[in-house]
Amino acid sequence: MATRRRIGVAAIQKKQETANKFAAKGDQMAGEQLVQFSQQLDQLSAGLEMFAQRHRDEIKKNSQFRRYFQEMCSSVGVDPLASSKGFWAKALGFGDFYYELGIQIVEICLSTTHINGGIMTVEEIRNRLMRTRSRTRKDTISTDDILRAVDKLKVLGNGFELVPLGGGRFLVQSVPGELSMDHSRVLQLAEDAAYVTKELIIDKLRWDEPRATSALEHLVKEGLAWTDEQASDTTQYWFPSLFLQQYCHSSSSTSVSESLHSMSFNNYQ
Amino acid sequence: MATTSAFKWPWQYDFPPFFTIQKSLNTKDKQLEAWARLVIDYAQHNKIYSLDIAEATTSELFNNQKLNRRLSTDGVNTVLQYLEQKKLIEFTDNGRTRFHIFWRRPDVWANMIYQWAVENAFLNTPLTLYEITHGDDTTNESFHNLEREILMKALTCLEDQRRAQLMNIGGDNEGVKFV
Numbered sequence: 001m002a003t004r005r006r007i008g009v010a011a012i013q014k015k016q017e018t019a020n021k022f023a024a025k026g027d028q029m030a031g032e033q034l035v036q037f038s039q040q041l042d043q044l045s046a047g048l049e050m051f052a053q054r055h056r057d058e059i060k061k062n063s064q065f066r067r068y069f070q071e072m073c074s075s076v077g078v079d080p081l082a083s084s085k086g087f088w089a090k091a092l093g094f095g096d097f098y099y100e101l102g103i104q105i106v107e108i109c110l111s112t113t114h115i116n117g118g119i120m121t122v123e124e125i126r127n128r129l130m131r132t133r134s135r136t137r138k139d140t141i142s143t144d145d146i147l148r149a150v151d152k153l154k155v156l157g158n159g160f161e162l163v164p165l166g167g168g169r170f171l172v173q174s175v176p177g178e179l180s181m182d183h184s185r186v187l188q189l190a191e192d193a194a195y196v197t198k199e200l201i202i203d204k205l206r207w208d209e210p211r212a213t214s215a216l217e218h219l220v221k222e223g224l225a226w227t228d229e230q231a232s233d234t235t236q237y238w239f240p241s242l243f244l245q246q247y248c249h250s251s252s253s254t255s256v257s258e259s260l261h262s263m264s265f266n267n268y269q
Numbered sequence: 270m271a272t273t274s275a276f277k278w279p280w281q282y283d284f285p286p287f288f289t290i291q292k293s294l295n296t297k298d299k300q301l302e303a304w305a306r307l308v309i310d311y312a313q314h315n316k317i318y319s320l321d322i323a324e325a326t327t328s329e330l331f332n333n334q335k336l337n338r339r340l341s342t343d344g345v346n347t348v349l350q351y352l353e354q355k356k357l358i359e360f361t362d363n364g365r366t367r368f369h370i371f372w373r374r375p376d377v378w379a380n381m382i383y384q385w386a387v388e389n390a391f392l393n394t395p396l397t398l399y400e401i402t403h404g405d406d407t408t409n410e411s412f413h414n415l416e417r418e419i420l421m422k423a424l425t426c427l428e429d430q431r432r433a434q435l436m437n438i439g440g441d442n443e444g445v446k447f448v
Contacts, residue, residue, distance in 0.1 A: 114299050195285075223296045226286035230338050238286045247280050 048073070063142035070148070101141065101149040104129060106160075109174035116241035117223035118175030119163070119187070122146050124245045125172060146172075165191055171241070175222070182207075182215045187224075187239065194243040195228070195236045276314045279307055288331075288338035290347055301351040304340075308348065309357060313372035318416040321367050322349070361418075375422035378412055382423060383432055385410055386447040395436060398424075398443045 058065050108128050109120060122143050129141050150172055153160040163171040163179055165188050173179060179187075189204055190196040201212040216237055219225040228236040281287040281303045291297040311330050312320070322345065325331060331340040340348070349368065352358040358368045373381075382401065386392060389406065400406065402420055407413045412420070424445055427433035436444040 117296070220293050220296075223293060223299075226284070226291055226296060226300075227289060228286035228338075229289040230285070236285065238284065240284065243284055244280065247283065 061140075063140050063145060067142065067144050070144075098145070098149045098152055101129075101145060102153050104132070105146065105149055105172070106153065106174070108132075109160075109172065113175060116239075116244065117225075119171050119173050119179075119224055119239075119241045121241060121245045122170050122172060124241070163187065180215075182211065183219060183224075186215050186219065187242075190237070190239050190242055194246055195238040197231075197234050197236055199234055276311060279303065279310075282307065282333060283336065285336055285338050288333065288336075288340050288344070290340075290344045301348060304348045305352050305355060305357060308352060309370065309372045312370040316414065317370060318419055319361065319367060319369045323366070369416070369419065371419070375419060376426045378415065378419065378423035379426040379430075381410070382412055382420075383427055383447060385412075392447050395444050395446045398445065401445070 052059065052069070055065070055069075059069050105125055108125055109118070112120065125146055126141060126143060129146070133141070147162065147170065150160055150162055159174065161173045161179070163173050163184050165171060165184075169191075171187060185205060186196060186201060189201065196216075198209070198212045198216060201207055201215070202209060205212075207215075216225065219237065219239075220227060224241070225237040225239055228238055281300075287300065287303070291300050308330065311317070326340075326342055326345050331345055333339070349358060352370075353360065353368075356371070358370050360368045385407070386396075397404075398417065398420060402413060402415045402417070412423075415423075421438075424433055424435055427447070428435055432448060434446045434448065436442075436446065
């Protein structure tokens with residue numbers, strides 16, 4: 001009598017065959033999916049690249065557009081600034097943009113350290129950049145661009161740091177040397193008036209006297225702060241970097257940059 | 270002190286601690302350099318060739334009334350020592366109460382004067398010193414009203430280069446001939 005139940009070698013072989021077929025089909029499907037995925041990724045890359053190429057001028061000129069593009073790239077996990085050799089740099093000449101900006105920022109910082117001791121507000125860097133650039137071209141530089149460029153400069157070692165002032169505002173520190181948390185907070189406190197006093201620090205930051213003294217002494221020693229002994233009651237500690245920014249705003253003339261340039265006696269005749 | 274147009278003060282002049290000599294050495298260097306530049310620019314703008322220390326200490330140069338800040342006598346002396354060291358000023362007396370300010374070096378004055386003589390065909394013509402600094406021909410030249418002592422330094426320069434011959438110096442008709 002024949003039963004419906006198959007037994008024997010043939011049956012086992014048949015079972016094996018089916019399993020193999022399933023496995024093969026599975027592999028095939030996975031492979032297809034992979035191909036599809038990589039095709040999609042290629043398409044995405046190609047799309048981004050095409051987008052970048054098509055809007056290249058726009059990206060270079062328009063700071064807001066640039067920022068959106070940066071955000072778009074970072075959301076898909078691409079960093080167009082990561083390498084100067086990648087196709088992003090090639091497609092955009094984009095690396096170049098920030099490298100150039102970086103170099104200009106380094107120049108500005110170095111040429112003003114004798115005034116500000118090596119710290120500058122991002123705003124002031126921007127003002128200066130715009131002034132030097134406006135001679136040759138009209139494109140605007142945003143604060144965001146400067147922060148990105150300075151961030152990239154870290155590759156060069158710990159010479160360039162962003163010191164947060166709070167509220168999304170930063171100082172750029174271009175001299176090696178650690179600014180501790182305490183120093184940053186003193187700078188933060190000085191931001192509006194461009195100066196602080198020991199009493200103000202003790203009062204606002206609730207520090208004891210030795211702590212305030214040591215922070216201030218460090219800032220004076222590093223050339224970041226100047227002392228004014230002629231204030232009515234106490235010594236005031238002034239920050240040229242913060243003062244200059246306000247000075248620039250109050251007098252829109254270029255006299256500051258001129259006087260900075262003429263500081264050295266090279267052109268004395 | 271004849272003032273023509275308003276002098277453009279550098280930003281440091283509005284920076285209160287600029288009027289306190291800084292203790293940190295690096296900062297002090299920067300400060301003195303800025304003061305030196307200011308003194309020279311100020312003298313040049315106002316065509317000041319020499320200054321009395323007492324007079325200088327009370328002038329607007331070292332006093333910012335708006336800020337109620339002034340550089341102390343010690344501070345002024347520090348700045349002047351720096352300027353002297355850089356050979357930008359020279360005390361005229363042993364008591365060090367008065368000094369010349371060289372906002373142009375004597376050899377630069379010399380070249381300018383010689384250039385003027387060439388352009389106006391005064392070579393080989395005797396000229397009095399008065400004509401050079403106070404004559405009608407030089408009213409538009411920057412060396413018009415130049416102090417005699419600085420003029421003499423400039424002309425001595427030219428004489429050393431055999432481009433001028435001084436005549437009657439110390440006499441009634443002090444003069445020079447450019448060659």
